[in-house]
Amino acid sequence: MALCHSRHRRNAQPGPRTWRARSTLLIWAIISLVSACATPKSDAALDFSRQFQAIQKFGPRGIENYEAWRSLISVLGNRTENAKVIEVNGFFNRRILFRDDTIVWHQDDYWATPIETLGKGAGDCEDFVIAKYMTLTLLGIPAAKFRLTYVRALLGGPGSTLSQAHMVLAYYPTPEGEPLVLDNLITDIKPASQRPDLVPVFSFNNDGVWMPGNNARPAGNVQRLTRWMNLQERMRAEGF
Numbered sequence: 205m206a207l208c209h210s211r212h213r214r215n216a217q218p219g220p221r222t223w224r225a226r227s228t229l230l231i232w233a234i235i236s237l238v239s240a241c242a243t244p245k246s247d248a249a250l251d252f253s254r255q256f257q258a259i260q261k262f263g264p265r266g267i268e269n270y271e272a273w274r275s276l277i278s279v280l281g282n283r284t285e286n287a288k289v290i291e292v293n294g295f296f297n298r299r300i301l302f303r304d305d306t307i308v309w310h311q312d313d314y315w316a317t318p319i320e321t322l323g324k325g326a327g328d329c330e331d332f333v334i335a336k337y338m339t340l341t342l343l344g345i346p347a348a349k350f351r352l353t354y355v356r357a358l359l360g361g362p363g364s365t366l367s368q369a370h371m372v373l374a375y376y377p378t379p380e381g382e383p384l385v386l387d388n389l390i391t392d393i394k395p396a397s398q399r400p401d402l403v404p405v406f407s408f409n410n411d412g413v414w415m416p417g418n419n420a421r422p423a424g425n426v427q428r429l430t431r432w433m434n435l436q437e438r439m440r441a442e443g444f
Contacts (some may be wrong), residue, residue, distance in 0.1 A: 206315055214388070215310050242425065243333045249414070250444065251443030251444075253443070254441070254442055254443030255319060258442045259319055259322065259323055262324065265325055269323070276295050277343060280292070285345055285377075286377075288345060289384070289386070292343070293337075293391070296335050296388070297388055298391075300335070301327075302326070302328065302329075302331060303324075303328065305328055308327060308328075313431075315434075315435045317438050317442055317444075318335040318338050318339065318439070318444075319439075321335045329370050329371045332373075332388040333371050333372065333386075337373055338439070338444065340375075340431070347409055347411075348411055350373060350374065350409055351373075351376070351408060351409050351414060352374075352409060353373065353374045353405075353407035354370075354371055354404070355369075355372060355405060356402070357369075357389075358400075358403065367403070370389075372385050372387045372404070373387075374386075374396070382395045382396055383395070383396050383401065387399075387402075408426050408429060412424060412425060413425070425434070
């Protein structure tokens with residue numbers, strides 16, 4: 205899906221900071237060596253050496269975003285599940301700029317890894333969802349509580365027949381409860397019933413694919429989603 209809602213955000217890029225880049229590279233080289241004994245349990249699944257190699261090619265701004273992300277994971281390690289969801293949603297909505305794949309990756313539809321999204325500092329709706337999903341599961345929230353959800357976003361207010369393809373992250377605090385919607389369009393996390401502008405098409409996670417109105421069991425196998433499986437391989441190569 206290449207189409208997502210856009211929003212206007214100031215794109216203030218910092219100027220060259222050679223000394224900052226060199227000192228940052230040195231700091232993270234040291235951190236990668238001692239991470240096994242100095243990082244929280246939530247980081248246990250990460251290979252910092254691989255991640256450092258992957259992020260440094262994006263330059264100082266990408267490394268800065270990665271530093272902030274690592275700090276976020278460390279700070280949130282012992283926080284409540286609700287606090288983790290709120291903070292992670294806000295982190296990516298504030299720090300990452302919305303940009304179409306054609307601008308960021310020169311492709312019609314590209315699913316970026318969290319490292320790539322942090323490195324570029326920009327992404328489309330799918331990239332926001334993937335980054336939030338991976339971060340929250342790294343923080344110890346069961347992946348089964350989340351579904352990456354394709355929706356039709358209705359445009360033009362009540363009664364409008366205009367819509368646009370979009371993706372959000374649905375969070376289920378309880379298995380049978382109403383999901384909360386994490387969206388790059390707005391900072392507030394609202395129950396699905398309070399987002400009448402979003403019409404679900406289908407959702408998925410590593411357990412399967414679901415169709416609207418049927419939460420009892422998956423309707424399909426996630427392995428049929430080739431983009432998702434390809435993304436998983438690329439994330440593993442980056443140390444996830």
